[in-house]
Amino acid sequence: MIDFDRYTPLLQDGGRILLLVVDGLGGYPEADRGSELEDAHTPNLDALAARGITGLTEPAGPGITVGSGPGHLALFGYDPWRYDLGRGVLAAVGTGFPLQPGDVAARGNLAFLNDDSLVSDRRAGRISDDRAAPLTERVQQRLDADPPVAGVEVFLRHVSEHRVLLVLRGEGLDARLADMDPQDTGLAPLQARPLGSADARTASVVDAVDAAVRAALAEESDEASPDVALFRGFDGLREMPDFGERTGLRAAAIASYPMYRGVAQLVGMEVLHGPDGPPSSMADQIALARAARDTHDFLFVHYKYADAAGHDGNREAKVEALERLDVDLPALLEAADADVVVVSGDHASPAAVSGHSWHPVPTLLAGGSAGVDDVTTFGERACAGGLLGLRPTEHLLPLALGAAGRLAKYGA
Amino acid sequence: MIDFDRYTPLLQDGGRILLLVVDGLGGYPEADRGSELEDAHTPNLDALAARGITGLTEPAGPGITVGSGPGHLALFGYDPWRYDLGRGVLAAVGTGFPLQPGDVAARGNLAFLNDDSLVSDRRAGRISDDRAAPLTERVQQRLDADPPVAGVEVFLRHVSEHRVLLVLRGEGLDARLADMDPQDTGLAPLQARPLGSADARTASVVDAVDAAVRAALAEESDEASPDVALFRGFDGLREMPDFGERTGLRAAAIASYPMYRGVAQLVGMEVLHGPDGPPSSMADQIALARAARDTHDFLFVHYKYADAAGHDGNREAKVEALERLDVDLPALLEAADADVVVVSGDHASPAAVSGHSWHPVPTLLAGGSAGVDDVTTFGERACAGGLLGLRPTEHLLPLALGAAGRLAKYGA
Structure with missing residues (x-):
């Protein structure tokens, strides 16, 4: 469990961070084929992996399959067991x-x-x-x-x-x-x-x-x-530590689905809407990311469609959803203009299980002082050899703060 | 530390699990030669590694050399520090x-x-x-x-x-x-x-x-x-949580040596005996595994001889013990008929140190939704690049439950 009481006193100004959550990103390779992400043609994600470091992240411990609630809380740096959200909420x-x-x-x-x-x-x-x-x-x-x-x-x-x-x-x-x-x-x-x-x-x-x-x-x-x-x-609503107070980040959520806007709002992020309401396409999300350049230094952008296809057990649709995201990625990166980019998922959703699964999620961290490793494709097996290693998902936010230069030295 | 209070409410029916513990499995490569496992000719273990995922496991933390007691408790999903067994027990x-x-x-x-x-x-x-x-x-x-x-x-x-x-x-x-x-x-x-x-x-x-x-x-x-x-x-005997209650598994222990039957019994597994008493050979163990098909959904099978050779500082004998196990492996797998197979060790026993050692233990998980990685040989250096990653040994049982489909989703 990340103890933010250790991090908060170290906070300082630093770079802007983009957290791109690809819902249900992970899967698993099988004997005769790769995971959906491995088999998708994703040159832009690969290029981002190549200029950053990669690894695998577990949202709530070994073997545990999480729902979207705990998965997102872990991505936001919250222990998903301590801050469990009930069904009603x-x-x-x-x-x-x-x-x-x-x-x-x-x-x-x-x-x-x-x-x-x-x-x-x-x-x-x-x-x-x-x-x-x-x-x-x-x-x-x-x-x-x-x-x-x-x-x-x-x-x-x-x-x-x-x-x-x-x-x-x-x-x-x-x-x-x-x-x-x-x-x-x-x-x-x-x-x-x-x-x-x-x-x-x-x-x-x-x-x-x-x-x-x-x-x-x-x-x-x-x-x-x-x-x-x-x-x-x-x-009922539980008391949750405020994301901004914990991290020093002015955080914005850009999500098409109410669930993900809702979880972001629970931790105190500002939920961004366009002139016509919530974004309903990646183009809308890109426009909101661009508009937030001067007002926010943390952007949570949620991409839903990989998970939806995984739920349907539709392998081809999941591959296509990942490929569509990949096409939009350069425009998102340009619009967000972040110093540090994290790409991960809230959980795995392999089409083979038609739902969420326990598998560790491919993850990359690029920009700032992240450095690079030898991994040049974004996929489960490639990420297993990356410098990020295998970690709890909760580690990602502190690592992004570190890469963005937002954490002062601890001790002399 | 794995908190089973989190896992138990998620338990559901699922596949059968075989845990094959190769006592003293691990070792370490040196400048001029591989570990015993690396140098042994083990085509069947290699094939199992190729159809599963691999990694390295540490029984009780970095640098710690464990005895058989804590090593097995970790494999059974118990924190070996919390449940320390005294010398007398x-x-x-x-x-x-x-x-x-x-x-x-x-x-x-x-x-x-x-x-x-x-x-x-x-x-x-x-x-x-x-x-x-x-x-x-x-x-x-x-x-x-x-x-x-x-x-x-x-x-x-x-x-x-x-x-x-x-x-x-x-x-x-x-x-x-x-x-x-x-x-x-x-x-x-x-x-x-x-x-x-x-x-x-x-x-x-x-x-x-x-x-x-x-x-x-x-x-x-x-x-x-x-x-x-x-x-x-x-x-004296300490109160230990019951393995079956924790995991929902009807567990059987198939071991030739009293120590390992004893540790299994301490956590509440059923210890299997043949008509002539405890098994005294792998052939006996295979027969017991076959007999347990309809009565048990978790089989702990213990193989002693790699450790004994390691203790004696006899590198050749350890290599041979691993090769003998490899010959018996297909029959064991066929007899056990498990959906998910874990192969690991309770600790390393390199012949070079004539005893137990602190080195992480090569480990594989195959079947169910485990998936595959690119590792096609079972050995220390190969496993370092696998999808299981480097983990505490305690993670293995939850991962096996996950791969066997025995854990429902946490959170919505």
Whole structure:
């Protein structure tokens, strides 16, 4: 674990840093073929690797597969075990919901109950976005028209398919609640229950909200509409050290997806929007990077598409996504005009596993005093021989600070 | 240090794992020749390295030479510093003595005293096994005939040469005792002394046992028989987390030597025996591995002979031992039928140092989602460039769990 209390007293002015996070960058070579990154034609990433140093990074320890939350926290220099984000907070962050301190957030599954009020389908027949989004909005309107608990605001938001977000806002709420989702069919949804020494009132608030949500769902005329939302992962915003205070960097986040803007915002980065809202393409992101030249000295730029293709198990699409990024890379580097560039990923997403994986992620650090090694291609096997070595992902931010000349000498 | 509290909640079903421990596997290349492993002809280990990923592992930190106890604990995923096994427990484990909770165990040296009752030879003239074993048995018989302390069972067992094991069994014994061996000649053996807040009664029990052992030794007619046993390393069984609970694996140990069966048993693995008792050859071990296919999903197979040759400083014998293992490897792999294979060692044993050494141990991980790297021979220098990197040995078990698909995602 990086102890920033050691770094902060050493901070000094230095170069500008670009952190390019290629979501799901890593993979693994197999007997008959390379990883997606190895097989992609990426001359610009290779050239950047050639003028920097390379290695492999592990987000949360050996063998551990991380979600995007912990993966990004590690890239930002936070111990992903110490600062674990609950499901509720991540759902809020992922949908762009402006969570406030004191809010209680939970993930919910729209579900079917049978005639005995036991769960018969935890995903309401994998209800489509087209149906679930307006349905959730109608439920919200009914809750607004007839608030279930005086003094508590209730927000129900659609996330995707059967997934919803619940946020409660009011004085003195306590997020320490057990899951209400029984996690299996044939069981009854659970009542809200305080965990440990948690305040009992919040549980009764949640039960009242739960009853109101059921009543609102029952008003749907469609026979096949869900009967209940099964809530779990109750959580609130945790106190997180501020990224700027820790690092001395004026940090900006440039991301197309709400989840990554959200995690950046949680640590106190400024989230950049264009005239038409959040960036929706690499061209938008490049424009924002250029605009931030004089105002920010740390740019977090997030590239989503490698991960999405990995999730789909689509090897060719992941290779193509990496190649498209490579085409845009020179323009991004020119626009960002950073002294030090880090390229890494929040986790591996090999198409072969159709999801995230535990594999160490290829990583490069170029510019400033980073120096060079003998690695001239950016890929898993090449990076295994680089000067960065095999490290926890958390090491990257301190290394970037070092390469940017932002850390004074420790001791005489 | 691996914190298994992080891993256990993520456990899920997955592939079967074979951990092949080649005792004393590692060595080091010198200017004019390779390590024993590098110079051995091991086409099957090389092929396994070629279809997996490779690296180097350090059992207990840089520069530290470990004994078999800590080396194996690290391979099993236990911090070898946190779970230190005392000399007494290891001697018990190493001789196959069935230690029970509450027992107090100690190592002893048979020694000579001079006419002033000062130690004149701490090893009783390096007494041979042929003499020491029956001598120890006769002492035991005399202790049985005339028990020195009511309510306390006393077990004295021969270990090797001048080395014996003492175990005391009775209500309320406390193992926290200072060494009685003065560790040098010309000094008197020390009286038993409780450490810190330890119970004083056990010290008086040990003093009575010590007096009885001296009296029993004095009954030997042989002039050159030892006068005393110098006891040190008092210890009892420590509470260890259960391997199966930590990892979700139904684990079996297949080892020819009592020490390794003992360490496996300490962490809760099932120790497999054939119809004629413990396995006494690799052929026996292979048969047991095959028999465990449907009952166990983790097999620890221990191969002793590389270490023994290293201890003897016999470079050729170590090379041959590795080559013999290589010949048996395909049959073992076929019998074990594991999805994921780990090959490593508990420590290095270069013939050049005639004993254990601190050198990182060549290691490979193959199968499951391990992937491959460019390393096609199994040896120290080749493994230094592999995708596993240089790691603490403790990382191996979590990595094997990851490769076997046994760890769910952490965080969303």
